[in-house]
Amino acid sequence: MKSSPSLSAVLSRTAVALVVLIVSACGGGGSTDLAGVGSGGSGVASGSVSGFGSVIVDGVEYDDSAATRQAEDASGALRNVALKLGQRVRVVYAGDRAAASIEVQAQLVGPVTRVPGTDGVLQVLGQSVRIVSSSNDATRSNPTVLDGFATSAAIQAGDEVEVHGAWAYDSAQGQWLLVASRLEKLATAPDPVLIGGVVSAIEGTVLRLNGAAGTRIDGFPAGSVAVGETVRAWVARSGLASSPLVAQRVAGAEIRASDLDASSVVSLSGLASGYDAASRTVVVQGVRVKLADGVVADEAALARGEFVCVELSRSGSTLVASSVKQRGGSSDLGRTTELKGVTRGIDWSAASVAFSLRGSAIQADASVIDASCRAVNAATDVYVEVRGNVLGSGGAVTASSVRCSQSYSGSASADYTGSLVSIDTASRSLSLRVDATGALLTARWDGRTYFEQHPASLPVGLRVEVEGVMDQGSSTLRLTRVRPAD
Structure with missing residues (x-):
């Protein structure tokens, strides 16, 4: 998608006078980038959901266990929503990438x-x-x-x-x-x-x-x-x-003046447009930036309109890309889909296993399923790590590797499907009889939980899919999402 010679003129805009200190935020190598921004740091990232561990945006993982997950409506009000693969999101975070808010931004x-x-x-x-x-x-x-x-x-x-x-x-x-x-x-x-x-x-x-x-x-x-x-x-x-x-x-724009003014990290992912080799400027998602002196990039790939992640800073009246990451070689940037979470009820002995994790359908051939999964009883909670890709039409992830563990540190996201045994809107709690195992699961919700259907309208006996955070050592699931099962 090469741009026309007049595109740079069409896209000219007034730069804002802002101050920002930049440290690495865009994803790097093939594994998920888990590094933090340091104690007291803050950041804003705009990109697409490429997986879930907590939530992974263009290859970078953010802890969303305490985050709001919302979208704004025509009135400007924010409402709870479910996070899904491929969504465009804006993540505001602090510390070691602990997300405070995740805003889903449909176009x-x-x-x-x-x-x-x-x-x-x-x-x-x-x-x-x-x-x-x-x-x-x-x-x-x-x-x-x-x-x-x-x-x-x-x-x-x-x-x-x-x-x-x-x-x-x-x-x-x-x-x-x-x-x-x-x-x-x-x-x-x-x-x-x-x-x-x-x-x-x-x-x-x-x-x-x-x-x-x-x-x-x-x-x-x-x-x-x-x-x-x-x-x-x-x-x-x-x-x-x-x-x-x-x-x-x-x-307005996904990256705002207040972001650059207040955050120590601002990263933006998207497709390159209007690359000008003479001025070394490129447009990403409506933001024109100049490659900083000394920044090395595949400029031919920028001219072709390939995927890029830039980190924004300011030099005078110009927005500067102080770092440029591009897909290819050792830079994954979310090209690989990663899904991680606790689940149960999967028959790992099957020749081909189809299951759901973090709201995403997964197809795994026996050859990619590790022995650590084959040894797990279907009635046992297990922490599953999937790597793979959406290879073509439809939204199913074709797994390239599946690994399992019966231990995990801290909190982990968990998925269960079963029938409602009870629901109490006053105490914001429900119990679920989990499919395949018959185990009884207790769960609670709060103001951040997304219900596809109002909780008061959910009848006892209804099959539902629930997602939440299971703290190690706890037997109660902290709900993030509840929806009727298909």
Whole structure:
């Protein structure tokens, strides 16, 4: 996705006067980066969920055991949500990457307006979206996680979807498109809808998204955004036939002025666009940055629009990439999916094992399952570590290795499926008869727990899937998510 010669002019923006001290935040080698920022440090990371241990964002693991997991709505209010593979998220953390908040930031939420072509490009709310169908994609993007669709061919016009991903400039089309990391089918039509993209022009309070002929949206206060920035706007469904669309609310860039002002680490992952070799500048997710003197990068890969993670600092009025990490060689950056957690009830003796961990479907051939799993009784809690990839259509992870352990340190995320024996909304507690083993599990929830269905409406006997944190030595699960089993 090479940019047109005029792209740098289109994307020019006013730099903010900010101060930041940068230390390593982007993922490095093939194993998950667990290093902290030091006592008292803080940071902000914007990228895509590439796995769960706690939560892993582009190869970097953050402890989410005490974090809120939320998304904002058209009113600006935050609501609890479930974390899923491929979601675009903004993580605010401190200390040794202990996440305080994780905000899920979908880029488009609404109806499909054009089905995928042979190039994998469809439209959602009139905005171009590209589905990545192969692990060998030229941008080094991971295959799109499709949730609710067996293949991209199953996507129909009018389907309601939520799309996450990275914005990239397509010079052949002269527009920005969203390279999807996750595309999820919704059961109901959202109202308002959410339209996102890169600002290509501004006329008073009206801006144009993603290209010279792109969607026009009114309702942006003068001076609130600049050309080249990424924005998200909530629009009433009843007004979708109008032009310009009228925004009920607007959210600005993922990386904010306050982040660079207050945080010791700010990292941003996405696809490179508009690389200028003369000035050594590149745009990532609507943020134009200059490669710092001495920073070594594969500039040909930047020009090709490949995946990149940059760490942001300031030099005068210029935003500087003080570190650049790219996928390839020893830099994994989330190319490998990692899933870790406690579970039970899996028949490890099968020739091919299909199971779910951290809300993700996994397929593991016998050849990749370690003897440490084969020795585990299905009725026993076991800590499972999976490495693999989403290799093509659909969202299932094909495992390249599966290891098990009956011990773990500190707290670990746990998954169970079973039937509700009791639920008490006053004490915020429930008990579950776990499938396959018949064991009784006690669990509690708090204000951070996401319920797909209101707890008061869950009848005794209903089969549910629960996820939470199991502190070692405790017999009570701290719930993070509860949903009816399929």
